[in-house]
Every structure is written in C-alpha cells, then in structure tokens.
Amino acid sequence: MTSLQLSAKEEMVEKFLDAAARGDLNQVSTLLIHIPSLINQSGYSGWTALMLAARNGHHHVVEKLLSLGFSLIFSSLSSSCDKFSVNNSSQTAYDIARFWGHRHISNRLSRTDDACQRVLLSSDLSPTENYFSRETLDRLSRKRTDKVWLEAKQSHPDTVYLLFSNLSPMVTKCEEDDGERGETRLCRFTFDAVQDLLQKPATVLIFLGVERKNPSSSSWSRSDDGSLEPPAWFAFNTDADAAELLKRCREKNCFFPKTPNRDLLQLSEDEAGVVAQARSVLAWHSRYSFCPTCGSSTRLEEGGYKRSCLDSGCRSLQGVHNTCYPRVDPVVIMLVIHPDGNQCLLGRKKIFPAGMFSCLAGFVEPGETMEEAVRREVEEESGVKVGPVQYVSSQPWPMPSNLMIGCLAVAVSTDIKVDENEIEDARWFPRQQVIDSFRGAYPAFVFPPRQTISHQLIRHWIRMNSNL
DSSP, X not given: OOHHHHHHHHHHHHHHHHHHHHTOHHHHHHHHHHOGGGGGOBOGGGOBHHHHHHHTTOHHHHHHHHHHHHHTTTSSSOOOOOTTOOOTTSOOHHHHHHXXXXXXXXHHHHOOOSOOOGGGTTOOOOOOOOTTOXXXXXXXXXXXXXXHHHHHHHTOTXXXXXXXXXXXXXXXXEEXXXXXXXXXXXXXBOXXXXXXXXXXXXXXXXXXXXXXXXXXXXXXXXXXXXXXEOOEEEEEEEOSOHHHHHTTOOSSSEXXXXXXXXXXXXXXXHHHHHHHHHHHHHHHHHHOSBOTTTOOBEEEEGXXXXXXXSOTTOGGGSSOOTTSSOOOEEEXXXXXXXXTSSEEXXXXXXXXXXXXXXXXXXXXXTTOOHHHHHHHHHHHHHOXXXXXXXXXXXXXXXXXXXXXXXXXXXXXXXXXXXXXXXOSEEEEEEHHHHHHHHHTSSOSSBOOOTTSHHHHHHHHHHXXXXXX
C-alpha cells in the first residue's frame, strides 16, 4: 500500500470515527455500507466508533453499529461489531457508557443476543477428568428395588463395605518401604466384620453398585450357574463410638478424616469417585430422617436411594416428589475472561489460605438457567458483567452434595467492585502471570488444589493458547 493510499485510509477512518462521536447516523451508515471494514477500526488511544458513540450517549448510532455489524456477519466483507474490544485503558464500550451514566446504552451493550464470542472460539480442548468424577462402580440402579438380590449381596463373603462415622469414611495411610506415609486408601470390610453394626436401628445402609473391573479379576466369584459375578459395594454410616470402630480395622494408621475438604483429596481417583457417591447419599439421609411434607418418620427404600413417609395419608406418597430422593445442589463455577482474551478474573474468600485465588462460584437458583446463574453470581460478587457463557465440564463435590458446573465466561465490563460479604478481593490476572504461577516461577498467586475444578478451569484456559 502506497503512502497516498495509506493516508486516504487513515482519513476515512478518522471521518468515520468523527461521525460516530458526533452522532451523525446517516454518515456512519453510508460509510459502513461502502467500507464495512471500518466497523472495528480504532483511532486515538484505541477508541472505536462504538466506544465514541457510547461516550457521547448516541444510542441510535450504537444500535446501528450493532445491527449493521450483525447483518454483515454472513457477508465476506466484514466481521461483526466487536463490542468486547478494549481501548488503551482496558475499557470496553460498556465500561465507557456506564461511567458516563448512559444507562440505556450500557443496558443495550450488556445484552448477549448477538454472535460476539471470539474469545471462546479456541476453547474446544478436551477437558481433563475432574477429581471425584471417575465411575469405577456400575451403579446397577435397576437392582435397587430387588430386595431379594440386595439381601443376598449384603451377606455375600466377597461384598465390600465402607464404614462412615459422622459422614467421614474410615481410611488408612499406607506406609512406603522407607517408612514414610504414602497414599490414603479406604478401609474395606466384609459382612462378618460389620454385621453387628448393620443390625443397629440407627445404621443407614446404601447400595453403591458392583465392580466394573475385568471379570478375570480374582475378586470376582462364581454364581450357582457358573457365571462370574462382580463383588457388590455398600456404604453405611453409624453413630457408634469412633475410637471403638477404628479397632475393627486390620490396617495400620486408620483414622476418620476430620477435615473432609482436605483429607478426601488424598484418595486415588478410583476411590474418590466412590466416596463422592457414598458421602453425598449418606449426607442426604442424615438430613431427611423425617418427612419434609408432614413431619412424620420415613423409611429407607430402593437400596438407600429413596425415603418414603410412614404416614399413609401424606401427599408425598402420591406422584413424584424431590423430597423423596437424594438431593443434588447445582453450583456454577466460572473462569471469567477479560474482553481482551488475555486476562482472567479470580477472587479469594477470607477462609482461603494466604495468597490463594480461585474462580468465582455460586448456587443456581430455582427457575434459573446455568448461563444466567453465571452472569448473576459474577456481577453480585465482583461487579463485572458477563456476556457469552460456555460450559466446559462438571464435578461432583460431596461437601455434602454439590454438582459443580464449570464454565468459561467472557466479561462485558472490566471494573471490579467486590461484594465483601461474598469475597474479600478480586483481580484481573494477565495470562503470563497465571502461567508463571502455575509453573511456580514468580507466582502472583497460589493455585487451588489440582483436585478442584477451579484448578482445571484455569489450566484449561491457559492451555487454549499454550503448550501446558
């Protein structure tokens, strides 16, 4: 391109930006029709036509830029209007409109009914399997109503029992050859070892499933017809004295974790998945001994996956009621990406270890979509508005029965105003700082444990354009 051509182009960009700043809708429209590529051109300090129109309150120009840009998506002449671009001060058009008090424009820019999702286009990586997510048992749900089969399995010599006290499983710390303590493992019991506990009225027993391992495994037994059958697994919670319970275990270094959020993260991936299932269901039983509908006592049914009211006149016995089945609480957890695509928003609670920052999170409310829950929680906790939301992966979190729904979300605004009731601090971290922290080189913050979905979401984001 010659200097004369370059000068003509710069003059045209300046003319277009000036028209947007003055609110000259006719000239903006005419220039865009003839030169669609002007729509995202920037001038002094990185300001675009959309930003200038938002600064001066020209709602009609903002609307035209967004609508013209969207209509040109399907032509080969232009891309859509990029409302997520930032100027040299890291401000979006939304930030500018809100700062100058043009609420009608900021409301329009906060809507997400367009196709501006460029920040998420490269996020199609296969997610890492999340901790607590591995299914090593076949839940065999069809057998939960087969009382004869369940009773036979309960007394079978190969059946595995997991013992819980106060919702904590009995575990053991294995010793390495050098005498050091190694991995944490679940203590496994046979029917004979726990038969007396199972007969106590207060004991809650649930059927977890049967092993998925190869049928050639030595733990599989032969049935009367000669076929191989996998061992069944059960879990139960007892109110018996914990110290006395520990004497039943033949393993060394047995204990009941007192801080599940930390100690249960030391289990293997296989056993963590089993604990996620067992602890969540047992926690539900500990809270639903009485009917939430009428207050009567309830009885355990379907292998521990249902509680029925003992009052024959209770309306919970007619139809399907979510009070009768184990509760799962959905929680959105999201990594918010800056509009420039090169920063992420992380926050910290007062209870976090020193220096730790994590993804924002919150419960999904009744009648709310996952996407709207992400937008609401981010704005409530940090003051940042979110546009596009993309699901990445999920994680059961048995503390006591959450399902963490992991998402990436693109910010529409960048100004942070922390709600100190929820979190004590929130910051934008540049990608390189995140990578350095991940590698342990000049860390800007401490990562959440690798077993958390928050850790995996951050890792997922930096892998979108890195080799990590």
